[in-house]
Amino acid sequence: MTTGSLLVADLVIAVLAVAAWLGAGAASAARRRPLALGLAAVALLATLARALTITALARAGWWFAAEKVLIAAPLSLAAVGVAGPRLLRAPGDIRAVAVPLLFAGYATSSALLVTVLHGYPASAGAGLLAVAGVVAATVISARALGARPSRTVSRAALVVAVAALLTGTGLSVTPGAAPAVPHEHASPAARIADEPTRRFTLTAATATVDAAGRNVAAWAFNGQVPGPELTATVGDVLEVTLRNRNIERGVTVHWHGYDVPNDQDGVPGVTQAAVRPRQEFVYRFRADQAGTYWYHTHSASDVGVRMGLYGVLVVRPGPVTGLDVTVPVHTLAGRPLPAPRVDKVEAGVPVRLRLINTDSTTHRYALAGTAFRVAAVDGVDLRGPTPLADTAVLIPAGGRYDLVFDAPATPVALVVDGRTVYSTGPVSTATGAWPVLDPLGYGATAPVQWSRFDKTFTLVLDRGLDLRGLLPRYAHTVNGAADPDIPPQVVRLGDVVRFTIVNRSQIVHPWHLHGHHVLVLARDGRPATGSPLWLDSFDVRPGEVWEVAFRADNPGMWANHCHNLAHADAGMTLHLMYS
Numbered sequence: 042m043t044t045g046s047l048l049v050a051d052l053v054i055a056v057l058a059v060a061a062w063l064g065a066g067a068a069s070a071a072r073r074r075p076l077a078l079g080l081a082a083v084a085l086l087a088t089l090a091r092a093l094t095i096t097a098l099a100r101a102g103w104w105f106a107a108e109k110v111l112i113a114a115p116l117s118l119a120a121v122g123v124a125g126p127r128l129l130r131a132p133g134d135i136r137a138v139a140v141p142l143l144f145a146g147y148a149t150s151s152a153l154l155v156t157v158l159h160g161y162p163a164s165a166g167a168g169l170l171a172v173a174g175v176v177a178a179t180v181i182s183a184r185a186l187g188a189r190p191s192r193t194v195s196r197a198a199l200v201v202a203v204a205a206l207l208t209g210t211g212l213s214v215t216p217g218a219a220p221a222v223p224h225e226h227a228s229p230a231a232r233i234a235d236e237p238t239r240r241f242t243l244t245a246a247t248a249t250v251d252a253a254g255r256n257v258a259a260w261a262f263n264g265q266v267p268g269p270e271l272t273a274t275v276g277d278v279l280e281v282t283l284r285n286r287n288i289e290r291g292v293t294v295h296w297h298g299y300d301v302p303n304d305q306d307g308v309p310g311v312t313q314a315a316v317r318p319r320q321e322f323v324y325r326f327r328a329d330q331a332g333t334y335w336y337h338t339h340s341a342s343d344v345g346v347r348m349g350l351y352g353v354l355v356v357r358p359g360p361v362t363g364l365d366v367t368v369p370v371h372t373l374a375g376r377p378l379p380a381p382r383v384d385k386v387e388a389g390v391p392v393r394l395r396l397i398n399t400d401s402t403t404h405r406y407a408l409a410g411t412a413f414r415v416a417a418v419d420g421v422d423l424r425g426p427t428p429l430a431d432t433a434v435l436i437p438a439g440g441r442y443d444l445v446f447d448a449p450a451t452p453v454a455l456v457v458d459g460r461t462v463y464s465t466g467p468v469s470t471a472t473g474a475w476p477v478l479d480p481l482g483y484g485a486t487a488p489v490q491w492s493r494f495d496k497t498f499t500l501v502l503d504r505g506l507d508l509r510g511l512l513p514r515y516a517h518t519v520n521g522a523a524d525p526d527i528p529p530q531v532v533r534l535g536d537v538v539r540f541t542i543v544n545r546s547q548i549v550h551p552w553h554l555h556g557h558h559v560l561v562l563a564r565d566g567r568p569a570t571g572s573p574l575w576l577d578s579f580d581v582r583p584g585e586v587w588e589v590a591f592r593a594d595n596p597g598m599w600a601n602h603c604h605n606l607a608h609a610d611a612g613m614t615l616h617l618m619y620s
């Protein structure tokens with residue numbers, strides 16, 4: 042069983058235990074004896090079963106089980122300890138066990154709330170609040186059922202509740218130690234003289250565009266979605282003038298995966314101010330990395346990218362040989378782009394398909410009708426890629442895979458999530474049962490570059506209640522905090538940095554560090570065995586633990602965030618900062 046399924050199983054059993062304890066309490070209060078005893082038996086079994094799931098989660102990593110061991114387990118033990126013996130005494134009047142059963146229900150639900158609302162790391166405040174909630178609810182229930190607790194018990198309960206409320210809420214609203222992120226970069230774009238310059242203008246504006254045969258409202262660069270394909274040859278200088286005609290929420294251009302100087306990175310509020318309507322900004326940087334990249338707005342990025350403010354950036358080492366096609370897959374107004382297209386190719390011609398996922402969720406790609414190799418991932422060539430056939434690839438949000446093959450005499454088709462987006466003729470597209478490539482074991486291995494690390498960080502991804510803003514929100518959190526309260530990762534120029542990313546939530550988080558590619562060291566404790574894998578976007582699935590490393594060689598203040606852009610907006614953004 043994977044850690045992801047264990048997390049789900051534990052949650053389901055916890056919900057079952059809560060429902061059964063509360064149901065048993067209510068049934069006994071209503072003197073429905075058989076129902077009460079049946080539900081209590083289910084509740085006991087479910088509560089005991091959690092001993093197994095919590096132990097298994099703790100073995101997978103303390104991050105997955107901290108609050109369950111420290112808060113849920115003691116409360117569950119108390120629940121069984123209080124309700125169990127009274128049930129075994131088989132009271133003549135079933136109503137006599139209503140309060141103990143309800144206590145057990147409150148104890149298990151309170152622990153469940155800690156997991157769902159607070160998560161990792163467990164805190165004394167959360168534990169005390171949980172206990173206070175149980176005590177208060179039990180006292181109220183006892184009074185309602187006419188089983189008056191003694192005056193001493195009531196007073197003790199009151200003291201616990203008040204103390205817990207003070208420490209618990211106090212801890213949860215104390216501002217974190219996150220230093221402020223500077224809002225403007227001082228230096229203008231560096232001038233690079235006397236080099237071949239590729240000049241482009243991107244004008245952002247509202248538009249109506251065709252999406253799979255229907256006109257839809259979009260935000261577009263130069264009136265098209267995707268925006269114009271920007272191409273360059275290694276060594277060119279790219280000069281891109283961004284103009285905003287009428288996008289009220291502002292626009293920037295972020296060069297996704299391109300490790301540009303910090304002041305060209307296009308993150309509003311961090312590396313530049315957002316470009317407002319009728320303003321412009323000129324980006325200028327040398328194209329010294331070959332490969333497949335893309336660009337997109339980073340201002341109101343969730344809605345901005347979804348509405349169409351993105352395009353392709355391809356930097357080639359030299360002239361194009363054979364057929365070289367980019368396939369930026371996107372969902373616009375619920376409709377898939379691109380429309381199917383056909384490129385006539387003679388047999389034997391080398392083909393490169395540059396697959397780009399510009400959505401916020403993972404896509405599954407299958408190339409039917411030919412063997413192929415994955416030549417590059419996230420713009421970086423792989424070492425010794427071997428031929429693959431009848432194998433699908435999963436590309437995370439923001440990620441790129443370059444597939445290469447020599448055109449066969451027979452047709453080929455590219456299928457994305459079951460939909461054919463590229464086809465040279467009739468070919469079977471029944472690819473749904475194909476196995477999926479694990480890039481961590483693909484290609485030729487190479488000695489690990491680094492044996493020691495100057496800095497290490499751990500990012501635990503979760504959900505939780507964020508009370509630090511004006512309005513409470515159910516945020517996507519990193520180490521229990523949400524943007525802008527997540528402390529930055531501070532490094533020095535030249536440091537070799539390792540970071541561990543743990544996903545203890547129930548959803549995939551495609552992680553994206555700006556300005557650097559990270560080398561994958563291990564996933565779930567198992568070292569990567571294939572070609573060195575330098576990524577800028579990688580899916581951390583529920584229950585997964587990724588270890589990656591990079592050299593801090595690009596000074597500045599860099600966004601480090603989930604590329605499910607709705608998650609990034611809902612708190613899952615922090616910064617890498619050079620001291």
Ligand SMILES: [Cu+2]
Pocket residue numbers: 517549550551603604605608609613
């Ligand atoms: Cu996410």
